[in-house]
Amino acid sequence: MSPIGREYSEDGIDVTLIRWMLSLTPAERLRVLQNQVNRVLAIRELNDRV
Amino acid sequence: MIEFDFGAVLGALHQAGVEFILVGGLSAAIQGAPVQTFDVDVVHRRTAENVAHLMPVLQLLDAYYRLQPERRLRPAESGLLSSGHQNLMTKFGPLDLLGAIGNGLGYEELLPNSTEMLIAEGVRIRVLNLETLIALKEQLGGEKDLAMLPLLRRTLAEKRSGIQ
Numbered sequence: 001m002s003p004i005g006r007e008y009s010e011d012g013i014d015v016t017l018i019r020w021m022l023s024l025t026p027a028e029r030l031r032v033l034q035n036q037v038n039r040v041l042a043i044r045e046l047n048d049r050v
Numbered sequence: 051m052i053e054f055d056f057g058a059v060l061g062a063l064h065q066a067g068v069e070f071i072l073v074g075g076l077s078a079a080i081q082g083a084p085v086q087t088f089d090v091d092v093v094h095r096r097t098a099e100n101v102a103h104l105m106p107v108l109q110l111l112d113a114y115y116r117l118q119p120e121r122r123l124r125p126a127e128s129g130l131l132s133s134g135h136q137n138l139m140t141k142f143g144p145l146d147l148l149g150a151i152g153n154g155l156g157y158e159e160l161l162p163n164s165t166e167m168l169i170a171e172g173v174r175i176r177v178l179n180l181e182t183l184i185a186l187k188e189q190l191g192g193e194k195d196l197a198m199l200p201l202l203r204r205t206l207a208e209k210r211s212g213i214q
Binding site for chain 2: 009011012013014015017018019020021022024026027029030031033034036037038040041
């Protein structure tokens with residue numbers, strides 16, 4: 001546990017990530033997800049070439 | 051490489067007046083669950099009128115079946131009117147058009163358990179609520195579904211507690 005509170009629930013879920021996502025608007029959440037997917041795909045493609 | 055654009059897929063469906071409900075991982079993410087997904091899953095209304103709205107959008111998105119992609123098989127109206135799943139690839143990424151999910155739940159059955167959400171300026175879509183998503187995953191009980199449950203339940207609990 002960090003000095004400022006508990007980051008993980010008893011079932012091991014990082015609640016800070018959930019709270020961060022909940023602090024965004026639905027449109028912002030969509031953009032976050034989309035950017036992540038495109039970054040992951042770009043990295044995969046880069047490594048396919050190696 | 052395909053540049054994924056979930057917003058473009060959903061925006062195109064919305065703009066064409068297609069009646070649909072967003073389900074699956076993307077619906078969970080839009081409601082605040084920190085999950086990763088690579089496709090857009092929607093349950094569309096299986097009426098002739100709605101499918102007529104849907105067909106030109108699929109053309110616009112250059113949609114074809116992901117199975118045997120080299121054949122570039124295009125979805126037909128008959129498939130979209132069925133309760134089956136059409137797993138498509140589009141120019142903006144994968145799109146799954148689901149006639150029904152769970153125990154045969156179609157658009158009409160899921161509608162009361164959906165909520166409208168604004169995903170871009172002027173684009174308001176229906177999203178399956180977290181409670182129903184959790185219930186469906188509990189019912190399905192597959193490994194992938196069960197693995198996602200703790201995260202979805204915790205997100206719901208956080209939403210309910212009002213910590214945002």
